[in-house]
Amino acid sequence: MSDAERERPEPASPIGRVVATERRPNTPHEFHFWTALDSAVGIGTIVRVEGTLPVAGTIPVIYGVVTEGEGYTDLASPLHDVLGAEADPMLAHSGRTARTEVRLYTAAVLRHVPDEPLQPVPMGAVFLGTDRDVEVALRMDSFLRPESSTGIPVGVYRAGGTESPIWVDADFLLGPESAHLNITGVSGLATKTSAVEWLLSSIFAHFPASKGSIAAVCFNVKGPDLCFLDQPAELSPEDLSIYRKLDVPATPFANVRYFAPLTASGAALNTLRSNEQLQDNVFPLTWGLPEVLQYAEVLLNRDDVDAKAGALIDFIAQRIAGQRFDDPALGTQTYRVQSFADLDQWFRDVINHLEARNSESWRTHHIATLRKVRNRLSNIATRCQGLVTSDGRASDLPFGGFADRTVYVIDLANVEEDAQDLVFARVVSKLREHLERRNLGVDHVVVFVDELNKYAPADGQDTYVRKMLLDIAERGRYLGLVLFSAQQFRSQVHRRVVGNSATALYGRMDSDELATPGYSVFSPAIKTRMATMDKGQLMIRHPHFAQPVFVRFPRPAVLTGRDGSRLFPPAPEVSFEDAVLRSLRRVDPALEPGAIEHVFALYDEREIIRARDATLVARPRDVRRFFLEQFARRIPVEPLVTHEARKALRVTPPGDPYA
Amino acid sequence: MFSSLRRAVIDALRSSGARPTEVDAADRQVDVAQVATEPARVRTCELLEGREHAPRPRRPIGSDPTAGVGAFLDGIQQYEVCAWLDAIPVVVARASAVVRATMNRRFVTWRGAPVEHTAVYLPDSHAELLPVGIPLVSFATSRTADDTHPFGVLGTALRSLHARREALESALAADFISTGETRLYIDGQLPRTPMVLESPNAYGVVTSHHTLYISDGLNTILQLAEGERSAALAIDTQGGPPVATWYLRLRTPAGRSPLHGLVRIEAPLPSLGPDIAAGADAVSRDIFAERAPVSLPDRRWDVTAYGIRNCQQYLEARLPPAFAGERWTGLG
Numbered sequence: 001m002s003d004a005e006r007e008r009p010e011p012a013s014p015i016g017r018v019v020a021t022e023r024r025p026n027t028p029h030e031f032h033f034w035t036a037l038d039s040a041v042g043i044g045t046i047v048r049v050e051g052t053l054p055v056a057g058t059i060p061v062i063y064g065v066v067t068e069g070e071g072y073t074d075l076a077s078p079l080h081d082v083l084g085a086e087a088d089p090m091l092a093h094s095g096r097t098a099r100t101e102v103r104l105y106t107a108a109v110l111r112h113v114p115d116e117p118l119q120p121v122p123m124g125a126v127f128l129g130t131d132r133d134v135e136v137a138l139r140m141d142s143f144l145r146p147e148s149s150t151g152i153p154v155g156v157y158r159a160g161g162t163e164s165p166i167w168v169d170a171d172f173l174l175g176p177e178s179a180h181l182n183i184t185g186v187s188g189l190a191t192k193t194s195a196v197e198w199l200l201s202s203i204f205a206h207f208p209a210s211k212g213s214i215a216a217v218c219f220n221v222k223g224p225d226l227c228f229l230d231q232p233a234e235l236s237p238e239d240l241s242i243y244r245k246l247d248v249p250a251t252p253f254a255n256v257r258y259f260a261p262l263t264a265s266g267a268a269l270n271t272l273r274s275n276e277q278l279q280d281n282v283f284p285l286t287w288g289l290p291e292v293l294q295y296a297e298v299l300l301n302r303d304d305v306d307a308k309a310g311a312l313i314d315f316i317a318q319r320i321a322g323q324r325f326d327d328p329a330l331g332t333q334t335y336r337v338q339s340f341a342d343l344d345q346w347f348r349d350v351i352n353h354l355e356a357r358n359s360e361s362w363r364t365h366h367i368a369t370l371r372k373v374r375n376r377l378s379n380i381a382t383r384c385q386g387l388v389t390s391d392g393r394a395s396d397l398p399f400g401g402f403a404d405r406t407v408y409v410i411d412l413a414n415v416e417e418d419a420q421d422l423v424f425a426r427v428v429s430k431l432r433e434h435l436e437r438r439n440l441g442v443d444h445v446v447v448f449v450d451e452l453n454k455y456a457p458a459d460g461q462d463t464y465v466r467k468m469l470l471d472i473a474e475r476g477r478y479l480g481l482v483l484f485s486a487q488q489f490r491s492q493v494h495r496r497v498v499g500n501s502a503t504a505l506y507g508r509m510d511s512d513e514l515a516t517p518g519y520s521v522f523s524p525a526i527k528t529r530m531a532t533m534d535k536g537q538l539m540i541r542h543p544h545f546a547q548p549v550f551v552r553f554p555r556p557a558v559l560t561g562r563d564g565s566r567l568f569p570p571a572p573e574v575s576f577e578d579a580v581l582r583s584l585r586r587v588d589p590a591l592e593p594g595a596i597e598h599v600f601a602l603y604d605e606r607e608i609i610r611a612r613d614a615t616l617v618a619r620p621r622d623v624r625r626f627f628l629e630q631f632a633r634r635i636p637v638e639p640l641v642t643h644e645a646r647k648a649l650r651v652t653p654p655g656d657p658y659a
Numbered sequence: 660m661f662s663s664l665r666r667a668v669i670d671a672l673r674s675s676g677a678r679p680t681e682v683d684a685a686d687r688q689v690d691v692a693q694v695a696t697e698p699a700r701v702r703t704c705e706l707l708e709g710r711e712h713a714p715r716p717r718r719p720i721g722s723d724p725t726a727g728v729g730a731f732l733d734g735i736q737q738y739e740v741c742a743w744l745d746a747i748p749v750v751v752a753r754a755s756a757v758v759r760a761t762m763n764r765r766f767v768t769w770r771g772a773p774v775e776h777t778a779v780y781l782p783d784s785h786a787e788l789l790p791v792g793i794p795l796v797s798f799a800t801s802r803t804a805d806d807t808h809p810f811g812v813l814g815t816a817l818r819s820l821h822a823r824r825e826a827l828e829s830a831l832a833a834d835f836i837s838t839g840e841t842r843l844y845i846d847g848q849l850p851r852t853p854m855v856l857e858s859p860n861a862y863g864v865v866t867s868h869h870t871l872y873i874s875d876g877l878n879t880i881l882q883l884a885e886g887e888r889s890a891a892l893a894i895d896t897q898g899g900p901p902v903a904t905w906y907l908r909l910r911t912p913a914g915r916s917p918l919h920g921l922v923r924i925e926a927p928l929p930s931l932g933p934d935i936a937a938g939a940d941a942v943s944r945d946i947f948a949e950r951a952p953v954s955l956p957d958r959r960w961d962v963t964a965y966g967i968r969n970c971q972q973y974l975e976a977r978l979p980p981a982f983a984g985e986r987w988t989g990l991g
Binding site: 074075076077080081083084085091092095096097098099100 | 727728761764765766948949950951952953955956965966969972
């Protein structure tokens, strides 16, 4: 007797019977059954068939999920119904007898117990799947072992009054067996972001201790959806019951850190999470010129970067940016290039030097190449304003110090697309580097990317970002780097990226998208259900599940972007002075405006921002002193020179009317 | 076929003063089984209605609500000749009958199962060939030369089977009626048993008209319009209490045979109450209400109630494989 048979619950009443005809036979992968008219069976329902004859000594049990349903009567033609009702629909309704009606369902097989020999589904009674049946049918029993469970709950399956938890295997969701997750659905209806937020909560609650630590990095590229992950939302009793059932705390994320580039002026953070009450865990994301140049090819296409230009960019990245550089040919000046402005100045000097001497090349770099690279890099400067500091200091994610169960959100919603690509490329590359060296701080990282069709389109030229995503999709699971991606149209995303996502979620789907060839494996009834799902419903494909399963997940316990913006509206734009003061008050809340107001009259914005950034990095005890000292070095304090009092040249005579 | 000749005949008949009723193409092929199975007869009976007044040969049944039929009874018989002993067919047959009751407008089988009788049918002369334990129905055969013909013996066997089926139906009807649950619609004539003939809750509905019962001319019956019935007559039940009978038109015969949509109702006299006319109207309304759902694609949809068709479908679904397909036949 198999485990499934031994643990089968007390027999309930069957809800149907298996049928087969020569025209519609049953196979090992599909079977048909009829039910009473009032049965709770529907598309997506999981059922259990019990055979009657033992095979190799065991009564076979087959689990299936309903994929199609038909209803018909013994009516040969609609005209006969018209005849019988005298063409009056009311008469048909009020007749004494109703026609015999059948409900006939087709189910795809999820599992045979025992697995061998694999035979057509036998005749037998059909039962609604219980919790235990659902577990066996979806092979969850293989990884929900009490002593070493690797299950992550993703939602509940509902049918016929039952509500069964559905689990996915962490080894197949987060590696190493397989990894990555992809979500598809119509914007605004399918709740892709909500599904990821819920799933991250579930992962943080259930990630097996044996697999180590885990964190998440989310790129917020549009709207404020991810800007309030640490704020609680109001949940309905139904949602709360799902949280309880799945043993996931109905609380917002305990540890969230936000990163955002600065505005173009550098005064404030360029983020949608700017309300003053929420600034404790918001940090700047700024890089020095070397960090940007390292990934310049993200923003430059093939036409821009030929071999010569590439060589020059490499030279600049290694020898110029962030370094002290001097060249006797350029004079006695020592260059310290820390910003794009510094770089442009250096370019200008080199080109002027060549033009003055009527020379064509400098250190093997042709003047045309110099001009071209200068043009392209200054273009980047325009596109990445706010991301690059003027003094080269970087304020970055805590690579090397990632914390367990922490979400790191990079808010790029207000940033240019090119800058978004740059941030994405660098952050993911750094994650990968540190994971390879096993010194990130956590063992696994989930990277959430929305609008995947933009970053990894199915067609179009190959970009750095797309190559990187392909690399993650194909090799990331071995490092613990897991991609959670989302898009509206899966057919428009590179096949190898979505194909390597072992787990796929589908929310409400667009009908045109469902008509594409990638969805031909689904029955018409399944596709209809996918096109009409409510918010909070998903269809899941997972390696353990032989067929997709429909589940309901609870609303995330975090504020939505809309509610968060209403409760914590963005701070109004403030003056440069107020922005600087506000930044410093994050380190010293008691800092008064009058303590530093004189610097705004004496120094330009660039210097003030430099001083501020240095203060924020150092986080001294005496913020005011440290901040002012950043300026003190540049204006030495001189002793006051006293002069002898001079004698008056003449004294006006008394009574002089012209005195 | 015959389109020009047909047209010429119709025209000629009209010219001679006759009033022929043209028949639609679908009904021009008359069912041979109806014609050839039994000899056709016309019987004159005593009028029950209108004794004191001028009889109303045809009357509409009205539209007052009635209690309605609550159950349907029918049976089928299946046979096959599994062997021959020289000229003697060895017939294996099953007779079965069922009551299907309506519950919330859907059918359920009364008592959960039909009554069935499966047996081998052999003449008395050959009965001893079978051992005890095999169900056997033996029948007498006459010694006339015609009855020793193999088909003659087969005919006798089938009549015996038919009688067995009628017995099952009769017994089942009596059982059901004894519960007094609801009104029972019986396919065919009323079983001639005291329990049924004295019950107020049974109707027999006859759909084949080898014998026509009249009080005056045939036209009274053949000219009934849809929703009209003929006057009630009394039928002799050969020693049992008399039974009232009348004809009811369920479907308009326009373009069809004059017997299209025509049924003969048998009802125990007690069921009609003191006012026979009103009682017959009420019974007729019950029967008329069972025209829907239409029993198409049944060949005799015009006169077969959906509940009776359901009984047949139910019994046929229970046929063992040996009886399914070509060799079975339902008689009556």
